[in-house]
Amino acid sequence: MVFDDAFLRKLEGLRLAVRRSISGRREGERLTKRRGGSADFTSHRSYTQGDEFRAIDWNLYGRLGQLYIKEFTREEALSVRLVIDTSASMASKFEFARRLGAALALVANQESPSIPLAELESLQLGGPFAVPNVPRGLAIIVSDLWDEGLRSQLLRLRTETAVIHVLSPDELEPPLSGKVKLVDAETGESCVRFVGDEERAEYRRLLGDHCAAWKKWCFDREINYLRCASSTPLEEVVQVYLREAGVLE
Amino acid sequence: MSFETPAAFWALASLALLVLFSLWRQAAARVTVPSLALWKKIPERNPPIRALRRPRWRFELLLQALAIAAAIAALAGPYRDIQKMQPRRVAIVFDTSARMRALHRLETAKLYAAVLCEEKLKGDEVTFYDALPAPRSTREFTPARWVDVHVDLEPLLAAARASSDHVVLFSDRPVEGAKLWLLGIKADNVGIVEFTATNDEVFIRLVNHGPAKPIPVELVAGTTTIRETIPAGQQVWFRKGDYSKADSLRVSLGVTDSFPMDNVVEATRLADLATTVSVNGILDPQLLKALRSIPGVTLRTGTGPAKVAIGVDAAPGPGDFRVWLIPPAAGPPGVVQMTTHPLTADLEQRGKELVLGELPPGDRGGEPLIRVDGKVAAALRGRELRLCIDVNQWGKSLASLPIFCANVVDFARSGASGFAVLRTGRPLLLPPGTTLQKAPEGVPADLSPDGLLIAHTVGDYALQTPAGPRTLRANLLDERESDTAGVDRPLEWDPAQPAGRIPKRDDFGGWAAGAALLLLLLAWIMQLRTE
Numbered sequence: 001m002v003f004d005d006a007f008l009r010k011l012e013g014l015r016l017a018v019r020r021s022i023s024g025r026r027e028g029e030r031l032t033k034r035r036g037g038s039a040d041f042t043s044h045r046s047y048t049q050g051d052e053f054r055a056i057d058w059n060l061y062g063r064l065g066q067l068y069i070k071e072f073t074r075e076e077a078l079s080v081r082l083v084i085d086t087s088a089s090m091a092s093k094f095e096f097a098r099r100l101g102a103a104l105a106l107v108a109n110q111e112s113p114s115i116p117l118a119e120l121e122s123l124q125l126g127g128p129f130a131v132p133n134v135p136r137g138l139a140i141i142v143s144d145l146w147d148e149g150l151r152s153q154l155l156r157l158r159t160e161t162a163v164i165h166v167l168s169p170d171e172l173e174p175p176l177s178g179k180v181k182l183v184d185a186e187t188g189e190s191c192v193r194f195v196g197d198e199e200r201a202e203y204r205r206l207l208g209d210h211c212a213a214w215k216k217w218c219f220d221r222e223i224n225y226l227r228c229a230s231s232t233p234l235e236e237v238v239q240v241y242l243r244e245a246g247v248l249e
Numbered sequence: 250m251s252f253e254t255p256a257a258f259w260a261l262a263s264l265a266l267l268v269l270f271s272l273w274r275q276a277a278a279r280v281t282v283p284s285l286a287l288w289k290k291i292p293e294r295n296p297p298i299r300a301l302r303r304p305r306w307r308f309e310l311l312l313q314a315l316a317i318a319a320a321i322a323a324l325a326g327p328y329r330d331i332q333k334m335q336p337r338r339v340a341i342v343f344d345t346s347a348r349m350r351a352l353h354r355l356e357t358a359k360l361y362a363a364v365l366c367e368e369k370l371k372g373d374e375v376t377f378y379d380a381l382p383a384p385r386s387t388r389e390f391t392p393a394r395w396v397d398v399h400v401d402l403e404p405l406l407a408a409a410r411a412s413s414d415h416v417v418l419f420s421d422r423p424v425e426g427a428k429l430w431l432l433g434i435k436a437d438n439v440g441i442v443e444f445t446a447t448n449d450e451v452f453i454r455l456v457n458h459g460p461a462k463p464i465p466v467e468l469v470a471g472t473t474t475i476r477e478t479i480p481a482g483q484q485v486w487f488r489k490g491d492y493s494k495a496d497s498l499r500v501s502l503g504v505t506d507s508f509p510m511d512n513v514v515e516a517t518r519l520a521d522l523a524t525t526v527s528v529n530g531i532l533d534p535q536l537l538k539a540l541r542s543i544p545g546v547t548l549r550t551g552t553g554p555a556k557v558a559i560g561v562d563a564a565p566g567p568g569d570f571r572v573w574l575i576p577p578a579a580g581p582p583g584v585v586q587m588t589t590h591p592l593t594a595d596l597e598q599r600g601k602e603l604v605l606g607e608l609p610p611g612d613r614g615g616e617p618l619i620r621v622d623g624k625v626a627a628a629l630r631g632r633e634l635r636l637c638i639d640v641n642q643w644g645k646s647l648a649s650l651p652i653f654c655a656n657v658v659d660f661a662r663s664g665a666s667g668f669a670v671l672r673t674g675r676p677l678l679l680p681p682g683t684t685l686q687k688a689p690e691g692v693p694a695d696l697s698p699d700g701l702l703i704a705h706t707v708g709d710y711a712l713q714t715p716a717g718p719r720t721l722r723a724n725l726l727d728e729r730e731s732d733t734a735g736v737d738r739p740l741e742w743d744p745a746q747p748a749g750r751i752p753k754r755d756d757f758g759g760w761a762a763g764a765a766l767l768l769l770l771l772a773w774i775m776q777l778r779t780e
Contacts, residue, residue, distance in 0.1 A: 171283060190285075203288070
């Protein structure tokens with residue numbers, strides 16, 4: 001994966017956008033809900049057993065006679081997990097997905113080197129695909145979303161999540177006509193259909209419904225959703241669509 | 250390019266059926282999609298008629314059409330004529346029998362054959378067949394020689410037919426299954442066909458294929474010469490006398506005809522005549538009479554010592570040559586086959602007279618001489634002969650009995666008795682120790698180690714016998730050889746006519762069939778790949 005200098009310079013000006021306070025393992029630029037660390041006071045709260053005595057505001061105790069704990073905010077590095085669908089259905093879009101992932105990784109690594117590019121290089125197409133558990137930070141899923149089981153896997157993620165729905169031009173507008181034996185790339189299952197104008201229109205309608213359903217499902221769960229075609233120039237996707245979708249800022 | 254069956258091209262109409270069938274059952278194009286989730290929701294429907302109007306182009310359809318076209322072309326039998334005619338396999342058979350020497354007919358036949366090969370059979374594969382006396386064939390034109398015997402043409406023609414498309418026969422005998430060049434001559438031959446000579450009598454039988462006429466005959470017995478004239482129409486002539494002092498007897502006819510080879514016969518004395526014969530067992534009167542009539546034979550009954558001892562349904566007495574005549578057990582007579590041997594001389598045509606049976610197992614050893622239905626009826630073991638025959642039936646005035654008796658006595662005498670008559674093509678047992686000194690030019694004579702002489706050429710043979718040097722003439726005594734009457738007729742088949750030739754052609758039917766198979770295979774592979 002080679003990006004030209006101009007594109008790399010444009011990436012330098014971008015950063016991943018998060019809507020919620022996130023937490024990471026390393027201290028960094030992001031404010032987290034985790035208290036302590038920095039000198040910025042945020043609030044008081046009642047003392048509970050186990051709190052550090054050092055955090056007790058003794059001045060307030062002197063005035064009020066009750067124990068309160070002083071809380072401070074902490075800046076941490078953003079933890080980003082990039083998940084690229086490697087199932088067989090991604091065959092026509094895999095290269096695009098990898099390049100998109102690489103661009104996002106470069107953006108993320110500007111804050112903290114959390115995504116090794118070598119992992120992206122070594123990704124292989126094929127085999128079962130599952131979303132790994134992401135304990136914290138931001139999870140970016142690049143997939144064609146043909147697997148309905150993906151919904152339950154996304155629900156298990158407790159982190160902020162962005163889904164980039166990639167479709168190939170052949171999926172958006174199938175170049176089929178006549179009697180066709182359609183074979184599922186993943187299961188090998190097949191069915192025979194006569195494809196004419198009516199079938200193509202019906203397919204487009206069903207695909208629209210399918211994408212809309214995913215978009216609504218993501219919206220309802222505060223998941224960023226972006227649909228893009230693999231034929232779209234990567235620069236345009238990064239500069240325009242990902243920013244519009246709120247994945248980058 | 251021509252076709253044997255051009256009508257086969259009507260079958261090309263089947264290509265239309267192929268296209269229609271292809272439209273009807275168009276194979277679905279195989280397409281891999283990321284997911285069938287949406288396609289499954291689209292209901293399946295039959296293709297509209299308008300879709301059939303635009304058939305999808307398929308390579309396997311083209312291959313199938315080409316395969317059908319190639320198969321039809323193969324059925325049509327494509328070929329290309331070549332100007333050159335295909336060489337024919339022609340066999341030229343020469344009848345080399347003695348009579349072909351009359352009027353130099355064999356030489357004429359050779360000349361005709363040479364012209365035929367040069368002018369009309371050029372480029373053909375010609376094989377020549379003749380008999381000297383065994384059948385032989387050669388691809389090079391070699392002048393056929395003759396043998397002074399009657400040649401059986403059937404083995405020659407069978408061999409020629411087996412390896413040739415056309416068989417041309419040069420002969421004076423019309424036969425089936427050959428293109429005949431008939432070389433007959435006028436019917437004027439007078440010849441001697443039978444000749445016997447004893448110390449008491451000389452006998453000849455004549456044939457005359459010409460008009461009846463008086464025939465002068467001359468008998469030379471040693472220093473005595475007798476000349477007579479046989480009346481017109483008479484076919485036998487004999488002269489009684491005392492010829493015991495003569496070393497040879499020569500009979501010649503004073504005629505001029507087209508075939509002089511059978512005008513002279515000669516007998517030569519090779520051995521002493523005196524022979525004692527004993528008969529034991531059943532004393533059949535006909536048997537005794539036949540033995541008694543043989544010159545020089547002294548007949549005795551019982552088991553006393555004799556040169557020839559015969560036992561009829563009993564063991565013979567002691568003797569130099571012993572003969573068992575064993576009555577057959579049962580059963581009707583069958584097909585009789587005889588081995589050529591001095592003991593069966595002149596019996597070949599008389600097999601039907603013999604009421605034979607199979608020898609008992611213990612008596613079958615030795616050289617089989619006579620077989621009946623393939624079973625051994627007579628066997629010679631050294632100086633012992635065993636013959637399974639019904640003597641009672643045999644003795645009913647049949648000629649084969651005295652012939653057999655004469656053969657037995659001659660054989661027992663270890664050579665030709667008294668006057669020996671040598672016939673071409675027939676074996677003659679010479680006295681032990683006899684050697685052949687000189688033979689006439691022609692096909693070499695055969696002299697076996699056991700003293701059997703077979704001469705193939707008429708003429709004088711110089712022998713050295715224990716009794717001194719002898720000159721033995723080989724005589725042509727064959728009634729068929731004298732039958733030279735015939736019609737001279739050239740070959741009716743014209744080899745130069747195209748009808749007789751098969752034009753040479755290159756056939757492409759096999760290539761077309763092979764191409765059809767290959768195309769079908771390719772179409773099948775393409776179909777598999779598509780599906």
